[in-house]
Amino acid sequence: MMPIRLIAIMRKELLQLRRDRISLGMIVGLPVMQLMLFGYAINMDVRNLGAAVADQANTHMSRQFIADLAQTQVLSITRSVATPEQLEEMLRTGQISVGVHIPADFDRRVVDRTRTVAHLLIDGADPTIVSVAGQLASMPVRFDSGSYNRPSARTMEIRPFYNPERRTAVNVVPGLIGVILTLTMLMFTAVAIVREREHGNLELLINTPVSTTQLMVGKVIPYIVIGLIQLALIVGIGRILFDVPVRGSLFGLYAGAAVFIAANLSLGLFLSTVARTQFQAMQLTFFLLLPSILLSGFVFPFDGMPKAAQILGEILPITHFIRITRGIMLRGASIFELGNEVLMLLLFTLVALTAAVMRFSRRLD
Amino acid sequence: MNENVEFAIRARGLTKAFGSLVAVNHLDLDVPRAKIYGFLGPNGSGKTTAIRMLCGLLKPTEGSAEVLGLQVEEAANDLKPRIGYMTQKFSLYGDLTVVENLRFIADIYAWPRKHQKSRIDELVAEYGFTKRRDQLAGTLSGGQKQRLALACAVLHKPELLLLDEPTSAVDPRNRRDFWAKLFELAENGTTILVSTHYMDEAERCHRLAILDNGNKVADGEPAQLQSSIGMTVLEVNADNPGNAQKALSKHPDIVSVTQLGIRLRILVADDHEDPQQLVRSCLKEHGLQAEVHIIAPSLEDVFVASTRASSGSDQ
Numbered sequence: 001m002m003p004i005r006l007i008a009i010m011r012k013e014l015l016q017l018r019r020d021r022i023s024l025g026m027i028v029g030l031p032v033m034q035l036m037l038f039g040y041a042i043n044m045d046v047r048n049l050g051a052a053v054a055d056q057a058n059t060h061m062s063r064q065f066i067a068d069l070a071q072t073q074v075l076s077i078t079r080s081v082a083t084p085e086q087l088e089e090m091l092r093t094g095q096i097s098v099g100v101h102i103p104a105d106f107d108r109r110v111v112d113r114t115r116t117v118a119h120l121l122i123d124g125a126d127p128t129i130v131s132v133a134g135q136l137a138s139m140p141v142r143f144d145s146g147s148y149n150r151p152s153a154r155t156m157e158i159r160p161f162y163n164p165e166r167r168t169a170v171n172v173v174p175g176l177i178g179v180i181l182t183l184t185m186l187m188f189t190a191v192a193i194v195r196e197r198e199h200g201n202l203e204l205l206i207n208t209p210v211s212t213t214q215l216m217v218g219k220v221i222p223y224i225v226i227g228l229i230q231l232a233l234i235v236g237i238g239r240i241l242f243d244v245p246v247r248g249s250l251f252g253l254y255a256g257a258a259v260f261i262a263a264n265l266s267l268g269l270f271l272s273t274v275a276r277t278q279f280q281a282m283q284l285t286f287f288l289l290l291p292s293i294l295l296s297g298f299v300f301p302f303d304g305m306p307k308a309a310q311i312l313g314e315i316l317p318i319t320h321f322i323r324i325t326r327g328i329m330l331r332g333a334s335i336f337e338l339g340n341e342v343l344m345l346l347l348f349t350l351v352a353l354t355a356a357v358m359r360f361s362r363r364l365d
Numbered sequence: 366m367n368e369n370v371e372f373a374i375r376a377r378g379l380t381k382a383f384g385s386l387v388a389v390n391h392l393d394l395d396v397p398r399a400k401i402y403g404f405l406g407p408n409g410s411g412k413t414t415a416i417r418m419l420c421g422l423l424k425p426t427e428g429s430a431e432v433l434g435l436q437v438e439e440a441a442n443d444l445k446p447r448i449g450y451m452t453q454k455f456s457l458y459g460d461l462t463v464v465e466n467l468r469f470i471a472d473i474y475a476w477p478r479k480h481q482k483s484r485i486d487e488l489v490a491e492y493g494f495t496k497r498r499d500q501l502a503g504t505l506s507g508g509q510k511q512r513l514a515l516a517c518a519v520l521h522k523p524e525l526l527l528l529d530e531p532t533s534a535v536d537p538r539n540r541r542d543f544w545a546k547l548f549e550l551a552e553n554g555t556t557i558l559v560s561t562h563y564m565d566e567a568e569r570c571h572r573l574a575i576l577d578n579g580n581k582v583a584d585g586e587p588a589q590l591q592s593s594i595g596m597t598v599l600e601v602n603a604d605n606p607g608n609a610q611k612a613l614s615k616h617p618d619i620v621s622v623t624q625l626g627i628r629l630r631i632l633v634a635d636d637h638e639d640p641q642q643l644v645r646s647c648l649k650e651h652g653l654q655a656e657v658h659i660i661a662p663s664l665e666d667v668f669v670a671s672t673r674a675s676s677g678s679d680q
Binding site for chain 2: 203204205
């Protein structure tokens with residue numbers, strides 16, 4: 001008796017699963033995606049960190065030194081500027097992760113052997129970059145055939161900006177805002193419409209004069225307010241408990257967050273037009289959450305990721321939002337200096353919302 | 366403009382196919398204004414699909430429908446404010462109270478704010494929710510839920526009400542109250558299209574169509590359908606109704622035999638010379654004793670007679 005019933009339950013379960021295309025897709029999709037993310041996209045050897053150099057010595061030796069730095073492939077030196085102040089500016093607006101400042105007396109410093117020869121200006125908010133800079137800083141200076149042996153381990157002096165004490169909370173909190181908002185906003189909206197469909201409310205609603213846009217926007221706006229409250233909570237607690245600063249304007253942070261929330265809600269609405277059940281809506285949310293954590297620069301420095309992973313990351317709204325939060329909270333950048341990121345979020349919102357409205361059928365067939 | 370349109374709904378050749386399954390097959394429909402028009406049919410006969418096509422929720426595979434003088438496919442959005450629709454499943458918000466639901470619907474139909482409160486109070490009183498104004502809709506009984514759904518469907522005073530099996534989860538007394546409301550609405554000029562699988566409800570309609578497997582097999586006033594059934598209805602009081610049923614149902618001229626307690630209800634085609642004699646001799650052949658009378662056909666007989674005719678080829 002028992003095995004027959006047991007088998008009956010198992011068969012029923014498999015039959016149901018076979019008809020739930022999204023769940024079925026997840027069974028294959030989730031492990032494949034995880035494997036790709038961890039095995040291929042994410043690589044822990046940091047390479048090609050965006051860098052600029054201010055070579056105030058401009059001697060044969062300094063140029064050789066810069067060439068050696070570039071040779072390591074850890075830095076991708078794309079621009080050359082005149083002053084260390086310009087490096088700071090680029091660091092603040094997020095154009096580079098590392099700035100190399102070679103002082104005018106570079107050659108004398110090399111001969112001196114007791115002084116560091118150059119400065120590494122780094123974004124201290126990212127612990128991976130800090131540790132990579134540590135390795136770079138002890139790179140020897142070569143002079144023609146031989147290299148100078150130095151008594152101290154350090155060739156270069158590291159000047160971490162924005163988080164000189166290297167506290168983890170300072171690094172984590174701005175990114176965490178993005179992760180928490182992504183999770184709750186996606187889930188709220190994705191489930192909200194699907195629930196109405198499951199309960200039959202939608203059949204009634206689409207038979208009333210309410211328009212699709214009214215329905216969608218009306219669903220989204222209350223959650224924008226909820227998202228902004230969540231933001232206040234995280235920023236407030238981060239401030240009180242972990243002393244995480246907001247160096248830029250709070251208004252800018254809120255403006256950026258409002259756009260980011262709108263982007264997530266639009267995406268959530270789109271998911272709700274794909275998912276048929278609340279369970280499927282949850283699955284899709286988690287499916288998107290994983291790359292949001294791994295590819296956004298939250299865990300690994302964005303610059304250090306391979307090109308393919310960066311392209312995927314650029315598509316995710318959270319990538320742009322983390323740049324905004326880190327920029328405003330830690331580096332004191334203004335929202336206007338981060339205008340490109342805001343623009344990307346707006347574009348994303350527009351595309352997702354249009355897709356959602358188009359996919360949402362006012363009919364049942 | 367509306368007064369000169371005689372019919373609230375006119376459909377011609379309305380067809381809906383889901384893949385190879387034809388849910389509604391070339392349905393012609395004329396629903397007169399300010400009348401209660403019934404869709405009678407078993408589950409899966411195409412009632413819901415037909416109603417959904419009439420309110421624009423489904424696109425017909427073939428044919429067209431004109432509702433309140435407008436083509437449904439072209440003017441679905443203009444029609445929405447003029448139609449009230451009640452789904453088969455309770456589709457209001459269980460986690461909102463009675464008044465909150467009404468308020469929501471009033472806002473959705475953009476019922477003017479200053480008249481909103483009076484309209485809601487009116488409906489609350491009329492539909493018997495005075496004591497339950499602030500009760501969550503999800504905790505109402507089946508009958509109360511349907512009443513609330515009807516109140517919401519008529520809030521914006523629609524010209525046409527489409528009700529999809531509104532009483533399927535309601536006990537008989539609540540059903541009677543519900544129908545009293547429908548008559549009131551029809552008297553005040555609302556056209557009502559209601560689907561049901563209850564015979565007693567179908568009998569109350571001014572006019573009705575019987576649907577079977579997506580086909581309309583009968584259409585007319587209930588009394589007219591009963592008188593033009595094309596069958597003779599006989600009642601048999603047999604000592605052993607089970608055996609009598611077995612004996613009679615084998616006879617080729619007997620269309621149907623239904624057991625009702627100790628009695629049998631028998632349909633014989635009208636063109637038979639003497640149906641009473643036919644039944645008597647058939648029973649005698651099997652050595653069965655029974656009384657046989659001719660009786661007036663009921664709507665159920667109409668239903669059986671007309672659905673037999675259409676599904677005969679299937680079986």
